Amino acid sequence: MAEGRAELLEQAPAAVSVERVSKAFRLPHQRYSTLKERALHPFASSTYDVLQALDDVSFDVRAGEFFGIVGRNGSGKSTMLKCLAGIYSVDEGEIAVNGRLSPFIELGVGFNPELTARDNVMINAIMLGLTRKQARERFDDIIAFAELEEFVDLKLKNYSSGMSIRLGFSTAIQVDADIVLVDEVLAVGDAAFQAKCFGEFERLRREGRTILFVTHDMGTVERFCDRVMLLERGEVVDIGQPRPIAQQYAELNFGRASAARAQVSADGPAAVRITAAWCEDETGERALAVDQGSSCRACFDVEFDRAVDQPLFAITFRNDVRHTIFVATSAQHGPQEPFAAGERATVCFEFPNWLAPTRYTLTPSVSEGVPPQELIRADDLTALIVESGMATGSVVDVPTALEVIRR
Amino acid sequence: MSSHPTIAPTTFRGPSAIGDDLRRFWSLTYTLAKTDFKLRFFGSALGYLWSLMRPLLLFGVLYFVFTEIVRFGDGVKHYPVYLLSSIVLFTFFSETTSRGVTSLVDRENLLRKIRFPRMVIPLSVALHSLFNLTLNLIVVFVFIFASGIEPTLDWLQIPLLVGVMVVLSTGVTMLVAALFVRFRDMQPIWEVVLQLLFYGSPVIYVITEVPESFRELVAYNPIAVVLTQWRHAVIDQSAPTAGTAVGGIELLIVPLAIVAAVFALGLWVFTREAPRIAENL
Numbered sequence: 001m002a003e004g005r006a007e008l009l010e011q012a013p014a015a016v017s018v019e020r021v022s023k024a025f026r027l028p029h030q031r032y033s034t035l036k037e038r039a040l041h042p043f044a045s046s047t048y049d050v051l052q053a054l055d056d057v058s059f060d061v062r063a064g065e066f067f068g069i070v071g072r073n074g075s076g077k078s079t080m081l082k083c084l085a086g087i088y089s090v091d092e093g094e095i096a097v098n099g100r101l102s103p104f105i106e107l108g109v110g111f112n113p114e115l116t117a118r119d120n121v122m123i124n125a126i127m128l129g130l131t132r133k134q135a136r137e138r139f140d141d142i143i144a145f146a147e148l149e150e151f152v153d154l155k156l157k158n159y160s161s162g163m164s165i166r167l168g169f170s171t172a173i174q175v176d177a178d179i180v181l182v183d184e185v186l187a188v189g190d191a192a193f194q195a196k197c198f199g200e201f202e203r204l205r206r207e208g209r210t211i212l213f214v215t216h217d218m219g220t221v222e223r224f225c226d227r228v229m230l231l232e233r234g235e236v237v238d239i240g241q242p243r244p245i246a247q248q249y250a251e252l253n254f255g256r257a258s259a260a261r262a263q264v265s266a267d268g269p270a271a272v273r274i275t276a277a278w279c280e281d282e283t284g285e286r287a288l289a290v291d292q293g294s295s296c297r298a299c300f301d302v303e304f305d306r307a308v309d310q311p312l313f314a315i316t317f318r319n320d321v322r323h324t325i326f327v328a329t330s331a332q333h334g335p336q337e338p339f340a341a342g343e344r345a346t347v348c349f350e351f352p353n354w355l356a357p358t359r360y361t362l363t364p365s366v367s368e369g370v371p372p373q374e375l376i377r378a379d380d381l382t383a384l385i386v387e388s389g390m391a392t393g394s395v396v397d398v399p400t401a402l403e404v405i406r407r
Numbered sequence: 408m409s410s411h412p413t414i415a416p417t418t419f420r421g422p423s424a425i426g427d428d429l430r431r432f433w434s435l436t437y438t439l440a441k442t443d444f445k446l447r448f449f450g451s452a453l454g455y456l457w458s459l460m461r462p463l464l465l466f467g468v469l470y471f472v473f474t475e476i477v478r479f480g481d482g483v484k485h486y487p488v489y490l491l492s493s494i495v496l497f498t499f500f501s502e503t504t505s506r507g508v509t510s511l512v513d514r515e516n517l518l519r520k521i522r523f524p525r526m527v528i529p530l531s532v533a534l535h536s537l538f539n540l541t542l543n544l545i546v547v548f549v550f551i552f553a554s555g556i557e558p559t560l561d562w563l564q565i566p567l568l569v570g571v572m573v574v575l576s577t578g579v580t581m582l583v584a585a586l587f588v589r590f591r592d593m594q595p596i597w598e599v600v601l602q603l604l605f606y607g608s609p610v611i612y613v614i615t616e617v618p619e620s621f622r623e624l625v626a627y628n629p630i631a632v633v634l635t636q637w638r639h640a641v642i643d644q645s646a647p648t649a650g651t652a653v654g655g656i657e658l659l660i661v662p663l664a665i666v667a668a669v670f671a672l673g674l675w676v677f678t679r680e681a682p683r684i685a686e687n688l
Contacts, residue, residue, distance in 0.1 A: 025686065036592065082519075082685075085521075085522050086422050086522035087422060087518075087519065087520070087521070087522050087685050088422075088685055088686055089422065089682035089683060103521055103522035103523065104520060104521045104522075105520055105521075106520045109516060109517060109520040109521055110516065110517050110520075110521070112442070112446065114446055115442070115445075115446070119442070119445075122438075123438055123442055126434055126435060126438045127435065127438075127517070127521055127523065128521070129431065131430070131431075131434060132434060132438075
């Protein structure tokens with residue numbers, strides 16, 4: 001079925017076509033925005049930085065496609081969405097749209113806390129492009145979808161934030177747009193309403209609406225998107241299938257983590273130094289991404305500037321939310337040989353890789369003596385991405401043997 | 408997916424001032440104005456009466472000062488009615504424009520999150536003030552009838568006079584709103600200008616009391632034209648018309664040209680700024 005969808009999409013006409021779009025913002029060094037300041041410093045305003053928010057961006061979105069835009073903070077993805085929505089004007093290039101484009105990028109814009117839900121829904125619906133008549137006709141559906149029938153005449157200031165987001169989402173999906181723009185809204189509301197939102201997105205997808213979707217959440221990207229565009233510093237890094245793009249995005253983030261790494265020594269200026277760390281896949285090649293279930297090696301290089309009698313080597317694996325998932329330690333393997341000053345070593349831990357598919361950072365460390373005294377620790381020196389076709393939501397996927405006995 | 412209409416793709420480069428969907432334009436303008444109107448007195452016990460309170464209070468004070476203390480209005484027939492009318496009409500102008508100055512900045516969240524024709528914002532401000540003016544005029548006419556003034560055919564000029572005020576106020580609002588986005592000095596500047604205009608227009612005095620040497624200068628002020636003509640047409644038929652006050656009906660072309668020029672300038676500046684309002688806020 002997925003194959004069929006991909007083929008259909010390839011033949012579909014372009015719903016949105018973005019042609020070499022560039023957009024720059026001027027950021028004055030100091031903002032002289034009053035007449036007096038201008039009079040006193042007539043030339044001061046000529047110094048400004050130009051922030052190239054979008055640089056020569058081109059892409060096509062096919063009719064009926066679920067198209068993701070990902071990138072780190074400040075990569076230009078929200079600017080891209082605002083240009084598409086027609087909120088910002090573009091400096092260069094052209095955006096061609098085939099079909100009705102939803103005019104908003106955020107939910108519940110213009111909600112007023114002093115007005116009732118009824119008034120707010122009517123105003124919001126009209127802002128989003130419905131006529132007054134349509135807004136009146138669809139009002140009941142909107143309230144029903146938001147499950148807020150009892151609170152229709154309550155002022156919005158008495159709503160919880162989740163309730164008003166529900167109201168915003170329910171209004172937004174009533175807008176007749178062929179092309180829907182969505183900026184990070186799926187992670188709202190309680191679990192039940194979130195499931196309902198996802199269901200609504202499945203419906204939009206089946207109906208053949210075109211959706212442009214900006215997010216950080218790779219899980220949602222892999223679940224919904226047909227294709228994904230990765231932006232970095234306003235430029236298109238790549239456009240492609242969700243899996244490889246999600247991986248590139250992870251590598252982009254990892255690159256930054258490693259640049260910011262810090263070596264911490266408990267023993268004053270480095271008596272022991274950790275010079276490099278990496279992972280190897282089962283063929284022995286250095287790799288950032290490895291498949292779940294294969295054998296994997298995590299290694300680091302260490303240099304001794306003084307003699308260490310009872311060294312203890314370890315690597316701590318942490319996931320994205322900084323939980324320690326496991327620690328590979330030489331303590332499991334008994335006491336290690338002493339090292340003399342000036343010696344070097346490469347330490348490798350081999351393990352069957354049953355980690356859950358996500359990104360890990362590795363922190364190698366060296367300690368000495370009993371009880372161990374930490375000599376050096378290199379926080380997040382390298383990273384490992386585990387790939388798997390199946391996400392169970394667990395932290396590790398311990399292999400099991402299955403036996404189903406029919407009785 | 409095959410159900411997609413194969414219409415020619417529309418190409419655009421940014422938001423516009425007016426847009427191509429007039430129905431949505433009007434619907435948005437009306438909704439925003441109505442919401443503002445509703446919100447202003449929502450929850451206060453006396454509601455709309457507060458909106459009336461300001462012009463009435465100003466009227467009460469000025470009336471007391473100029474009839475009891477300096478005996479200013481003695482020679483003017485129906486002076487209290489004239490004073491109230493002129494305050495209400497001038498309030499429409501000052502309310503529209505002073506709220507207009509900050510209107511774009513006040514609506515920042517809409518401008519940055521939704522595509523809609525930018526002109527909706529200043530027009531909704533003008534429309535909101537027009538709602539207030541309508542209600543205030545009802546009170547004015549209660550006073551007019553209470554003073555024993557009889558309706559005449561000249562009253563048919565009222566929509567025209569209000570129309571001139573609306574065009575002038577809207578033009579100024581477009582201009583100052585667009586300028587305020589770039590120059591935040593616009594707000595205090597406009598407050599000063601409004602004060603000058605209040606005394607420079609025949610609000611507390613009538614045009615015939617202005618010394619000959621200044622009269623033409625004052626009479627070219629479009630607000631003075633409206634107030635003077637209002638006095639003639641609505642309150643006192645024996646009072647001079649705007650044409651007489653300005654020194655000849657053909658000279659009315661000057662104030663009317665000023666109104667047209669202000670409107671055109673406002674429209675031009677606003678349209679020019681419209682595509683970049685969202686990012687300059």
